[in-house]
Amino acid sequence: MVTAPAETAILSLLLAESPLSRVELARRTGLSSTAVTKAARPLIDDGYLHELPPERTAPGAGRPVNPLSVTPDREFFVGVKISADTLYGTVCDLRSRPRFHASRPLGDRGPTAVCALIADLVDELLDAQPEFRSRTRHVGIAVSGDVDRPGGRVRYSVLPGWRDVPLAEIVARATGLSVSIANDVKALTVAEHWFGDGIGTEYFALVTIGAGIGSGIVVNGQLVDGAYGVAGEMGHISVDPAGPRCHCGSIGCVEAIASSDAILGTVRRATGHTDLDFDGTVRLARDGDPAAREAFARAGKAIGVGIANLVSLLGPERVVVTGEGLDTYDLFGVHIREAYAAHCFKAAAKCPLTLRPLPWEEWSRAAAVVSIQALFP
């Protein structure tokens, strides 16, 4: 646990950007050089940081400086992502680099069975290398739905029977490790902000498209959680009063127009093929079926307007778009981009959209980042 503010400041910078010189660390943190050296000392003693050989910037430029770097193998972190049908697990080092992956298909998806399977998966991951077992103290778990992160409880998830489950406590008892949990989109947002496309940004957002549509938002360098635990619900902002009713009860939500289920429903109604599945819808659209193409176009437009609305309100520096919906980007990408460009307010439109396909292993890596964050209470 790193509790001193100065230690927190330099370790969190070095996690993402090792090595850095002490001069650079002082400049970036606003600390004095003396304070940097003093804060680094216990981190070096504990093995989290090490000094690199001195380097001179220019001949005669003064005394040599020893850049500081994180020691990635000092500690390992396990991340588990619970998806609808699979547990994905990853062991990461301190710099969030994945070192080992494993997964388990989910049979019974109730809380008891899933928790037992998580303990099993964690065991397999830690068995992969002796140093994983001896140097891992933290597990992070990411799951979709309404997650009470400080309380360690899943208040609600779409998985059957997941209502107010004390997930952190159950898995901590089963594994003997310290457990942190987070909503999966928020976990991914934090991982991208700390270690990915969001590094160094004060304003950042990540949007996921596919079966569900959501977003995570970073403002002034911090994740937006909302006063009542709800924030970033880009899938549930209303963009069309003539749009369909959403499962949340509202009308014209982005998700009600643009989720894969919404697209499927639209194409089923338009074509009369009530037994069509989503893959069939994609094939129809790629084969040029006008109704299917139109459904994707409308979905793309709703997503583009949704992102533009988020950007006009929050002003992020960059937005990363990800999720399994990227698999059909050929069908709605141009509509997303056109609607985004047409609806962003003035200078907010400078914010680029970055497409970033993230395989499942990235979601479990993000869960591991949640546990790296547990170093900074």
Next chain:
Amino acid sequence: MVTAPAETAILSLLLAESPLSRVELARRTGLSSTAVTKAARPLIDDGYLHELPPERTAPGAGRPVNPLSVTPDREFFVGVKISADTLYGTVCDLRSRPRFHASRPLGDRGPTAVCALIADLVDELLDAQPEFRSRTRHVGIAVSGDVDRPGGRVRYSVLPGWRDVPLAEIVARATGLSVSIANDVKALTVAEHWFGDGIGTEYFALVTIGAGIGSGIVVNGQLVDGAYGVAGEMGHISVDPAGPRCHCGSIGCVEAIASSDAILGTVRRATGHTDLDFDGTVRLARDGDPAAREAFARAGKAIGVGIANLVSLLGPERVVVTGEGLDTYDLFGVHIREAYAAHCFKAAAKCPLTLRPLPWEEWSRAAAVVSIQALFP
């Protein structure tokens, strides 16, 4: 200028909530009692704080404590709001209590004439009491449009000729005072967050309705500025693909449906009365004209959806709705509330909407708060 973090923490708390005991200050700031006492010392020496007589909470409850309180008259602050036709000026004390108001009608609205008139108005305000003149160092100016606060420049305002005006520098030269400037809605948001309905909230938003529609957003206790200087543009989030084109170039913006000009335009087209003005539109609606009533209903619905979208993304604890649009709240209030309730996502709907009519003097008071903030660089 208050530069030590501990001094900043206790002074900013005491500005809003004097008096507070040292125990309470320690609890709220996370500082030790010793650190509170140490940080308070220079502020007491400088006359910003004073100690109240000791009070015992209960017989035998230990040594007596001296609560700390801000000394409101230690320093005064001038705020000026530039509206479309008038300059409003206010002198506030350290606790942001208005002590004197004055205003000037605007003739020539170009930057040179307005800056000269601001200097003139500041002079009148400082002349009102000798201690205003001797104890005022800071002026805050609030203006609508695109304001570069750190640079002290108005990049763009709707006033004629206001393009890239170094407003802070010009007024500083003319008055000899230190000048801070801010967008007017952001200034009002900060004033409400520090001294009004937003006190103590981490997530807060203020929405203005009327001639323009905008919002200011506070997340994790800080104003949202946006990476490119654009944020809080609730008036320019798109809520209807079949809606009218907005002056910003986009389609279906809340402002394009719900500003007073938008309502007027709708009623003119529906009734064929091309010379109707906004007051006439209001009279028609109050007299039961269906087209006029429908225009207000549609406007109210767009505002309600816009606020709901903001709330689903940001999760504020409270939203304050203000602006001259409240004058016609009887015509669209119920539609705002219904649309808000119908479109908020789940627990985010716990966020109450507070109506708060703010006369022009509150806008100049908010400008003064911008200059109080200048104490905390």
